[in-house]
Amino acid sequence: MRLLNRSAGRLSRHRRGPIAGLVVLLLGLLLTGGLYAALSPAQADTAAEQEELVQEGRELFLVGCAFCHGQNGEGVLTQGGSQYGPALTDVGAAAVDFQVGTGRMPMAQPGSQAPRKEVVYSERETAALAAYVATLGTGPAIxxxxxxxxxxxxxxxxxxxxxxxxxxxxxxxxxxxxxxxxxxxxxxxxxxxxxxxxxxxxxxxxxxxxxxxxxxxxxxxxxxxxxxxxxxxxxxxxxxxxxAGFSFGGLGPVSEGLVAWLVGLGALVGFAVWIAAHTTRSSKKKDEAQA
The missing domain is CATH 1.10.760.10 (Cytochrome c-like domain)
Structure with missing residues (x-):
């Protein structure tokens, strides 16, 4: 019993000593370093991939978008002061994903509105353009x-x-x-x-x-x-x-009935007029022949 009490007393004195604090500090540093080494490579890889995607997007932007939107997305004005290409500094990645992902951009030429057409860029290229434009300012993400x-x-x-x-x-x-x-x-x-x-x-x-x-x-x-x-x-x-048959833009049965009335009735009236005119000419020729 005395031996156990002496051992416990020694351990208690060592815990309160400066060496014990140093040992605990070293163990904490080793544990923290081990956790950081285990988790940081994935974060570093993600950051590197994002940076690579942004750089790829910038290269695509300079080739296909900068002519209208400026080299830094600041927009381009015409000599008359109208907007040739709007600024993209605050549109966000969602706007790019929509415009490029639906084929509206790039436009063949400026117009009042960009229609939907065949997509030019691949999904990877669209994501790269969106990632680059997102770095130009604020805006909603995808x-x-x-x-x-x-x-x-x-x-x-x-x-x-x-x-x-x-x-x-x-x-x-x-x-x-x-x-x-x-x-x-x-x-x-x-x-x-x-x-x-x-x-x-x-x-x-x-x-x-x-x-x-x-x-x-x-x-x-x-x-x-x-x-x-x-x-x-x-x-x-x-x-x-x-x-129904023809939907006519989903305007409903009234529009379909109206078209049927105008087209169908108009065709019948036209046919009746043609028959009457043809009958009149035939009667005149018959009367002239009898005379």
């Missing part, structure tokens, strides 16, 4: 898939989302895009494009960034969950079959 994807949702939850999305779409989007997303004409040569069958990510980015004539619906105006509801409504429209 949204995560969970913000716009409706996959895996329960049927009741999805139906509720579609119902809410139809109300939001009716209040904010139908004036330009038609109640079923078929698009329509806009002032000064612009137009609201058809948004049926468009990728969900690009619809979300369009609401977030407001491309061209479209208003910008920030998360303060339309929260992310409401943007997702609008996307769910448009996806439901894509799955809905067309029960």
């Amino acid at each position: 949204p995560d898939e969970e913000l716009y994807s409706t996959e895996g949702m329960e049927e009741d939850e999805l139906n509720e989302l579609v119902t809410r999305g139809s109300q939001i779409f009716l209040a904010n989007c139908t004036a330009c895009h038609n109640f079923e997303g078929s698009g329509g004409a806009m002032p000064r040569g612009g137009f609201a494009p058809k948004i049926r069958g468009v990728d969900s990510k690009h619809i979300y980015e369009a609401m977030l960034t407001g491309p061209q004539s479209m208003d910008t619906f920030s998360d303060g105006n339309i929260p992310p969950e409401d943007k997702k509801a609008v996307i769910a409504y448009l996806e439901a429209l894509d799955e809905q079959p067309g029960y």
